[in-house]
Amino acid sequence: MSQTRTVAIVGSGPIGSAYARVLVESTPHVKVVMFEAGPQLTSVPGESVRNIADPDDKARAREMSQGPQSGRYRESLGIPAGVVVEGMFTARQGTHLLDFGGPGSAHAPTFPAAAAATNVGGQGAHWTCAIPRPHGSELIPFIPAREWEGLIETAESLLHAQSAAFADSKVGEAIRSILDEEFGAELPAGRGVSTLPVAGDPQPDGSMRWAGADSVLGPLIDPESPLAERFELRDLTLVRRVETDGGRAVGVTVEDLRTKETSFVAADAVIVAADAFRSPQLLWASGIRPAALGRYLTEHPVVICTVALDAKKMERFATEADLEHELERRAHNAADPVAAVNRIPFSEPGHPFSLQVMYAEEPPFQLDPAHPAAGNRWGYVNVGYGMRKRPRVEDGITFDDAELDYRGFPNMTIEYELTDVEQAEIDEATKRLWRAGETLGSFVAEPRLLPNGSSLHYQGTMRMGDVDDGTSVADPWSRVWGYDNLVVGGNALIPTATTMNPTLMSVAIAVRGARRLAAQLSGEAGAAAAAPDAASVARSR
Ligand code: FAD
Numbered sequence: 001m002s003q004t005r006t007v008a009i010v011g012s013g014p015i016g017s018a019y020a021r022v023l024v025e026s027t028p029h030v031k032v033v034m035f036e037a038g039p040q041l042t043s044v045p046g047e048s049v050r051n052i053a054d055p056d057d058k059a060r061a062r063e064m065s066q067g068p069q070s071g072r073y074r075e076s077l078g079i080p081a082g083v084v085v086e087g088m089f090t091a092r093q094g095t096h097l098l099d100f101g102g103p104g105s106a107h108a109p110t111f112p113a114a115a116a117a118t119n120v121g122g123q124g125a126h127w128t129c130a131i132p133r134p135h136g137s138e139l140i141p142f143i144p145a146r147e148w149e150g151l152i153e154t155a156e157s158l159l160h161a162q163s164a165a166f167a168d169s170k171v172g173e174a175i176r177s178i179l180d181e182e183f184g185a186e187l188p189a190g191r192g193v194s195t196l197p198v199a200g201d202p203q204p205d206g207s208m209r210w211a212g213a214d215s216v217l218g219p220l221i222d223p224e225s226p227l228a229e230r231f232e233l234r235d236l237t238l239v240r241r242v243e244t245d246g247g248r249a250v251g252v253t254v255e256d257l258r259t260k261e262t263s264f265v266a267a268d269a270v271i272v273a274a275d276a277f278r279s280p281q282l283l284w285a286s287g288i289r290p291a292a293l294g295r296y297l298t299e300h301p302v303v304i305c306t307v308a309l310d311a312k313k314m315e316r317f318a319t320e321a322d323l324e325h326e327l328e329r330r331a332h333n334a335a336d337p338v339a340a341v342n343r344i345p346f347s348e349p350g351h352p353f354s355l356q357v358m359y360a361e362e363p364p365f366q367l368d369p370a371h372p373a374a375g376n377r378w379g380y381v382n383v384g385y386g387m388r389k390r391p392r393v394e395d396g397i398t399f400d401d402a403e404l405d406y407r408g409f410p411n412m413t414i415e416y417e418l419t420d421v422e423q424a425e426i427d428e429a430t431k432r433l434w435r436a437g438e439t440l441g442s443f444v445a446e447p448r449l450l451p452n453g454s455s456l457h458y459q460g461t462m463r464m465g466d467v468d469d470g471t472s473v474a475d476p477w478s479r480v481w482g483y484d485n486l487v488v489g490g491n492a493l494i495p496t497a498t499t500m501n502p503t504l505m506s507v508a509i510a511v512r513g514a515r516r517l518a519a520q521l522s523g524e525a526g527a528a529a530a531a532p533d534a535a536s537v538a539r540s541r
Pocket of ligand 1: 010011012013014015016017035036037038092093095117118119120121122123124125126127128129130131237238239240273274275278279282456457489490491501502503504
């Protein structure tokens with residue numbers, strides 16, 4: 001029997017969890033130790049806080065995710081929960097701003113809404129769970145199309161994808177019908193108005209149990225599963241350095257945040273999946289500094305509005321009884337902002353945007369009771385377009401060895417600019433947003449561009465490439481160029497200009513990297529073929 005191989009994973013979000021799952025399931029010789037700087041929020045590691053029905057418990061879990069530990073739960077680096085306007089402005093609940101303005105704050109005047117979550121499950125404990133597939137030029141050109149299809153299917157299984165979530169909602173259907181009347185004729189076949197795929201499991205009462213890192217980890221956190229014996233999660237453990245020797249990673253130096261003790265943990269491979277800012281920062285702090293590290297930062301700019309649905313228009317497609325039924329379903333978890341979600345996906349050349357339309361019975365902010373649309377019987381939609389940002393070396397993070405941040409890492413300065421190319425697409429999408437709003441009802445918040453960083457979908461800072469020409473950090477299997485056992489994961493790997501929510505794509509990229517690493521670690525050339533396919537992952541949910 002061959003020797004057990006230890007893999008150290010930095011970060012417990014959906015991507016670190018995907019690596020853990022595929023590695024442990026692929027080869028019996030791998031043991032995974034996952035390090036997470038933040039605390040575990042509930043008894044289920046990595047669970048979505050959206051599943052917590054009690055508003056106080058939910059608020060507590062969110063506050064625990066918002067920064068270094070102290071205070072009642074921990075000192076928040078985000079904005080206080082009472083001030084947060086969920087789904088509309090930054091910072092979102094459960095996240096903390098990088099440029100929070102206090103001692104040790106990052107500097108991000110041109111990307112002010114940049115945020116992170118620090119907790120078991122990462123941002124994946126707070127996410128909206130929208131998982132559209134990338135399409136056309138959003139795809140990575142050097143990953144073969146057929147392989148990509150299989151990777152996406154596995155990623156969808158890991159995330160418990162529901163392509164028809166809320167498809168039975170008559171309110172959702174009415175919204176689609178209205179949008180289709182306005183836009184349908186302009187859209188190519190198969191890329192028209194449709195439901196937005198989401199990650200979660202529909203419950204018998206019509207609500208959803210939203211997926212988080214817990215869903216991705218699956219049997220690894222099931223005490224009844226033998227696989228759980230080869231998985232260890234250490235929360236409140238900050239990885240300070242990835243240790244290397246020549247061209248190999250040899251382990252990690254970690255700080256136990258409870259005891260403040262520092263120790264070295266040896267590993268046969270290291271995976272860094274600590275988000276698109278803190279992963280490159282950790283590599284930099286570890287002396288691993290490829291030219292493209294931290295550069296080519298992109299996100300999709302967001303224009304957004306809120307609309308009170310027009311009763312007359314809605315009543316053409318849905319009845320009062322349909323509305324009653326919808327409100328009844330929503331009452332099961334009233335604090336969950338996610339309900340019937342529709343979209344118009346990205347298509348080229350005519351619609352290089354992603355439109356997301358989220359129904360809610362209340363607006364996402366306090367509406368003056370005197371406002372004519374207050375208490376609107378048919379409810380509201382938050383409508384937002386995501387646009388492309390072309391990758392440029394000028395946009396990104398610089399690290400300062402002489403100025404440490406609040407965690408003691410080389411501090412970050414983010415430089416970012418939207419060019420005329422982006423502005424033209426933003427202008428075009430904004431026009432369509434006005435059309436979408438006017439066709440659905442009346443504005444309670446008119447279309448506007450959110451500050452840079454608001455998408456929470458940060459990409460490109462550890463981009464993958466097919467040649468080591470200085471414009472990428474990782475090879476096509478997510479290994480840092482020059483290191484065959486140092487793997488990076490997350491949205492930061494995405495090298496293309498995308499308009500959609502990136503987590504599904506990043507999980508697919510992670511599955512590819514994990515299969516390759518599993519083959520490498522087991523020393524069997526054909527081991528990649530034995531990695532779980534979508535069907536076997538689905539069976540073992
Ligand atoms: P993360 O989930 O960010 O996890 C990284 C983890 O690494 C964190 O827990 C962090 O504490 C830990 N870490 C950092 N540094 C260290 C260190 N040195 N040592 C140990 N641990 C460390 N995406 C979508 O696709 N669809 C959506 O609908 C969507 N909605 C979102 C809504 C909100 C409110 C938020 C906040 C995010 C949303 N996202 C969405 C983004 C999505 O959550 C991320 O794409 C996803 O979580 C990225 O996974 P990850 O594992 O790469 O990183």
